[in-house]
Structures are given as structure tokens and as C-alpha cells.
Amino acid sequence: MSALFGGKMAGQVEAALALRSGHGYIGRAMSGDGIRMKLLNPAVLILKVSLLVPVLVSMLCPVFVANAEDTEADAGAGSEPTVLEELLPATGPLKTKQQPVDMIADDEFKPALRDNLPQLVEKIQVERLASDSPYVMLPHRPNYVLPLSYQGRPSDREQNRVLQHYTGDPDAEREAGNDHLEAVFQLSIKYRLSEGLLGKFSSIDVAYTNRSFWQAYNGDISRPFRETNHEPELIFSWQPQNKWVDYFSLAINHQSNGQTSSMSRSWNRVIAQVASVSSTGIYSTRIWWRLPEESKADPFDPADNDNPDIDDYMGNGEFTYIHVMGNHNISTMLRNNLNPDKNRGAIEIGWTFPLNRKIKGFVQYFNGYGESLIDYNRYQERIGVGIKLSDWF
Numbered sequence: 001m002s003a004l005f006g007g008k009m010a011g012q013v014e015a016a017l018a019l020r021s022g023h024g025y026i027g028r029a030m031s032g033d034g035i036r037m038k039l040l041n042p043a044v045l046i047l048k049v050s051l052l053v054p055v056l057v058s059m060l061c062p063v064f065v066a067n068a069e070d071t072e073a074d075a076g077a078g079s080e081p082t083v084l085e086e087l088l089p090a091t092g093p094l095k096t097k098q099q100p101v102d103m104i105a106d107d108e109f110k111p112a113l114r115d116n117l118p119q120l121v122e123k124i125q126v127e128r129l130a131s132d133s134p135y136v137m138l139p140h141r142p143n144y145v146l147p148l149s150y151q152g153r154p155s156d157r158e159q160n161r162v163l164q165h166y167t168g169d170p171d172a173e174r175e176a177g178n179d180h181l182e183a184v185f186q187l188s189i190k191y192r193l194s195e196g197l198l199g200k201f202s203s204i205d206v207a208y209t210n211r212s213f214w215q216a217y218n219g220d221i222s223r224p225f226r227e228t229n230h231e232p233e234l235i236f237s238w239q240p241q242n243k244w245v246d247y248f249s250l251a252i253n254h255q256s257n258g259q260t261s262s263m264s265r266s267w268n269r270v271i272a273q274v275a276s277v278s279s280t281g282i283y284s285t286r287i288w289w290r291l292p293e294e295s296k297a298d299p300f301d302p303a304d305n306d307n308p309d310i311d312d313y314m315g316n317g318e319f320t321y322i323h324v325m326g327n328h329n330i331s332t333m334l335r336n337n338l339n340p341d342k343n344r345g346a347i348e349i350g351w352t353f354p355l356n357r358k359i360k361g362f363v364q365y366f367n368g369y370g371e372s373l374i375d376y377n378r379y380q381e382r383i384g385v386g387i388k389l390s391d392w393f
Contacts, residue, residue: 149384204239265373
């Protein structure tokens with residue numbers, strides 16, 4: 001203590017460290033004989049403390065001032081960020097730069113297309129620009145999510161059929177079945193392989209569409225994906241210089257549900273599509289020819305044709321009309337096998353309306369055959385509500 005403060009100062013510090021005892025204060029002092037205890041009067045103690053405080057302040061103030069000056073100097077020189085600051089994202093707007101791009105001029109499009117569907121013109125322009133980047137996947141068909149979808153006739157027919165086959169019990173059935181309520185979503189993308197092979201607006205694309213039916217609310221059977229249809233295709237398309245036809249495409253299409261045994265469904269088609277633009281929307285017709293496969297007698301045989309009669313339910317084509325009403329679109333799809341004796345078909349109606357700049361609300365209704373491959377030969381009725389992430393235009 002004496003070495004730090006000096007002899008006289010040490011006495012004052014020792015007095016400040018005195019401990020209260022009884023009615024007075026017990027102090028201690030150092031002498032050659034060791035430690036001796038003495039009783040300090042409170043008034044004397046207060047006096048000594050009052051003398052000690054200014055001394056301590058005079059000693060500590062230079063340290064505080066020096067630390068403050070160092071802090072200001074560090075701030076002015078740009079102090080190193082802490083570990084926490086390095087982990088946090090940077091704030092503020094991103095810097096931008098001007099980048100020249102080549103867009104398709106508006107006058108390259110047909111007047112009817114420019115006048116009636118300027119939003120489709122804009123989509124084609126942006127897609128053509130984005131397709132130049134190797135990092136971009138373009139939307140193909142509409143991408144949507146229907147978290148609330150109610151099916152009128154849920155079926156466990158195929159699952160029970162497999163269970164009966166492998167157990168040998170013709171009456172075997174699942175303890176719990178599929179619910180009416182499920183989620184449906186579609187993800188569809190394409191990648192442009194080539195452009196300009198047959199004129200300015202011609203292109204070759206490879207595309208993939210995934211449509212899933214998810215028993216998301218059915219905890220009794222562990223919320224499985226009841227059905228998923230995979231649809232890869234290679235598409236060659238162009239815009240003819242014809243006043244009646246605004247779009248034409250030819251595609252090689254494979255569709256499968258990725259299942260095995262008797263639950264497997266698949267077919268291969270060549271699909272031709274033509275579309276025309278009017279003052280109220282778009283008319284589109286798709287016609288397909290199924291590539292032949294050898295039929296099989298045993299449905300559990302993994303080879304050959306899984307569904308030889310699918311044409312009887314899906315027909316050989318479909319017609320779609322998309323009616324445009326400002327920011328709202330109403331689409332209607334019609335499909336029929338054109339067989340008057342065993343007539344089967346389907347209708348699908350969709351209503352799209354804006355929610356914000358990027359996301360749209362979506363309501364979809366289906367009635368008929370062929371909504372999914374697993375139930376292509378079962379009549380089904382469904383209504384779903386959700387959002388649409390991308391549309392035809």
C-alpha cells in the first residue's frame with residue numbers, strides 16, 4: 001500500500017478501508033512491531049476520507065481522458081468490426097449499375113398481339129432476355145399451390161389392391177384411408193436450348209412439370225404424397241406469320257407417376273399445339289398421338305403398358321380458353337374422348353386474381369376423368385383455393 005500511494009497517502013487509504021465495529025471504527029496501522037489496532041473517531045474518519053477523494057480523482061481523471069481520446073481516435077480511423085458485426089448482414093440499399101440489354105422491339109410482334117395482350121408481349125420479351133443467362137430457369141406452365149383442396153371421392157382402391165396381392169388376403173384393406181382434404185401444387189420449369197432455328201420467334205426448350213397431391217392433414221397415415229405426376233418434355237415452338245395462328249409447338253412428352261407394380265402409370269405422346277389471340281383472351285388446342293406400347297396381361301408386371309385404356313378416358317386432345325378481364329383471368333379446359341357410346345371427359349375452371357405485384361390468388365375446380373394418372377379411370381370432382389406464383393402471362 002505504501003509503495004503505491006506513499007507513506008502519508010497509505011495512512012489515508014488504510015483509514016478508508018476501516019471496518020465498522022461497535023460504536024466506533026477499527027483501523028489498522030503498520031509498525032515495526034507488527035499490526036496494532038486503534039479505534040478511530042467517526043469525525044476523524046470522515047475528515048480523512050474527504051481528503052482522500054480529491055487525491056483519487058486527480059489520479060484517475062487522466063486515465064479516463066486518455067481512454068476517451070483513444071476511443072475517438074479509433075472511431076475516426078475506422079475501428080475493426082467485432083465478430084458479431086461481421087456475422088450480421090449489411091444494411092442499406094444495394095448499389096446498382098447501368099447495363100445495356102437487347103430487348104425484342106415491340107414492332108416485331110403482330111399488331112393483334114400487341115394490342116390485345118401487351119402483358120404477353122412483355123413476358124416474351126423478358127423470357128427471351130432471361131434465357132441468355134445459363135443460371136436462369138424459366139416458368140413453363142403455371143406454378144401454383146393449393147393448400148386447401150377438397151376432393152369429392154377419395155379412393156384407396158390401388159393401395160388395397162397392392163396390399164391384397166402381397167398378403168394373399170383378398171379382403172385386406174388399409175386401416176386408415178385417404179382424406180377428402182389435401183394440398184395440391186404444381187411446379188413447372190423450362191430451359192431454353194436454342195433459338196432462331198426456324199425464324200425469329202422459334203426455340204427449342206426442355207421442360208419439366210411436377211404435380212403433387214399431398215395428404216398434408218392426414219396424420220393417421222403419416223401425411224403421405226398420395227400421387228405425384230412427373231412430365232418431362234422436349235418442345236419445338238415458333239410463331240407463324242399467319243393471321244389466324246399466333247403460336248405453334250410440337251413436343252415429345254413423357255408422363256409418369258413414378259410408382260411400381262400395379263400402381264405404375266405412364267404414357268408417351270407426341271403433342272401438337274396451336275394458339276390464337278383475340279381481343280378477349282387466348283384460344284389453345286392440343287392434340288396428341290400416343291406412342292404404342294405392348295400390352296401386358298399381369299398388372300403387376302413392371303414391363304410394357306401400364307394403362308392401355310387411358311385414351312378411353314383422356315381422349316386425344318383438349319381445348320383451353322383463357323379469358324382476360326383486366327387483372328383477372330378465367331381459364332376453361334375441356335377434354336373429351338369423342339365416343340358417343342362411352343363418353344368420358346373433363347372440365348377444369350380456374351380463376352386468377354391479383355394479391356400483390358408478384359403473387360396472385362387462385363381458385364380451381366375440376367370435374368371428370370384424368371385429373372391424375374393414378375385415378376385416370378375414376379370420376380373425380382375437386383375444388384381448391386391457393387396462390388399462383390406464375391401464369392401463362
